[in-house]
Amino acid sequence: MINIHQNGNCLECDKKCSAFKRLLSEELNYINQYRFHITYKKGEVIFKQNTPASNVISISRGVAKTTFEDKFNKNLILSLIKGPSLVVGPGIYVDNIYHFTLTALTEVHACIIDVLAFKKLIRENSDFAEQYISEMSVRAIRNYQRTFCLTHKQMHGRVADALLNLSQNIFNAPEFEMPLTRQELGEYTGLTKESVSRILTKFRDDQLIQMDGNIIEILNMDKMITISENG
DNA sequence: CCATTAATTATCG
DNA sequence: CGATAATTAATGG
Numbered sequence A: 001m002i003n004i005h006q007n008g009n010c011l012e013c014d015k016k017c018s019a020f021k022r023l024l025s026e027e028l029n030y031i032n033q034y035r036f037h038i039t040y041k042k043g044e045v046i047f048k049q050n051t052p053a054s055n056v057i058s059i060s061r062g063v064a065k066t067t068f069e070d071k072f073n074k075n076l077i078l079s080l081i082k083g084p085s086l087v088v089g090p091g092i093y094v095d096n097i098y099h100f101t102l103t104a105l106t107e108v109h110a111c112i113i114d115v116l117a118f119k120k121l122i123r124e125n126s127d128f129a130e131q132y133i134s135e136m137s138v139r140a141i142r143n144y145q146r147t148f149c150l151t152h153k154q155m156h157g158r159v160a161d162a163l164l165n166l167s168q169n170i171f172n173a174p175e176f177e178m179p180l181t182r183q184e185l186g187e188y189t190g191l192t193k194e195s196v197s198r199i200l201t202k203f204r205d206d207q208l209i210q211m212d213g214n215i216i217e218i219l220n221m222d223k224m225i226t227i228s229e230n231g
Numbered sequence B: 001c002c003a004t005t006a007a008t009t010a011t012c013g
Numbered sequence C: 001c002g003a004t005a006a007t008t009a010a011t012g013g
Helices: A018-022 A025-032 A115-124 A126-152 A155-171 A182-189 A193-205 A221-230
Strands: A035-040 A045-047 A055-061 A063-069 A075-082 A085-087 A101-104 A108-114 A175-177 A209-212 A215-218
Touching: A018 A126, A025 A115, A045 A055, A055 A115, A063 A182, A075 A085, A075 A126, A075 A155, A075 A182, A108 A115, A115 A126, A126 A155, A155 A175, A155 A182, A155 A193, A155 A215, A155 A221, A182 A193, A193 A209
Parallel strands: none
Antiparallel strands: A035 A108, A045 A101, A055 A085, A055 A108, A063 A075, A063 A101, A175 A215, A209 A215
16 A cells, blocks of 8 residues: 555546535535545455444545455455445444455555545535435445345356346446456355356356456346346 | 365466 | 466265
8 A cells, every 4th residue: 555646636536426526616625635545456455344434435446345254254245346436334423443344356546535524524515415325325225136136046146146247337348357256256146166166167158158367258148137037 | 056075277476 | 386266076965
């Protein structure tokens, strides 16, 4: 974690997440005083579960994951995030602790923003607050789908969901470079890495996907969606 | 249906 | 080259 910039300011920033677009010029100048821009390398932890939640993170570029970890080695990837996106730990309004770990999957450009400055803007600008609530709501709805996926679907459906989410919500393309290892795909789908591996080669043999090294292309989107829906 | 185990192969640093 | 990741196959809850 090196490479601290002070170049530019929030007013001119064109990588703002949508909530910040609701801020007035003077509010942007205010928040500008309480932020650090930083570049994380692939694999670096941005913040860690069970540590004090003193900041919110505005990711301008890159892909990250949120993981819920127990004391041993059972990890669950809660969500994948693509910038621009504002990552706010729910703990800031509960117990001031981060309840998940945020990790860069690619190079991530982000601003670390003081949580007190963020809360002040929430109180003072209802437009900003509403946009933030709206973003939280989108995540809540996605969480319903994910909970359903992990509790009611079986292997093929879960892997299909993972691929569809990457394709539709993260990369907006049928072809993309897989940012997750097989282990991580397992942690995302609640399967073992061996099962993930086996399903992926079956998908390839069935002409559903093409795999070229780390590049994955969904060849038959309709069938993939059917598999997702049928569990 | 799917995890576990184990053995083998590929890839990374 | 040694370590780590991915694949494949066999077994059993």
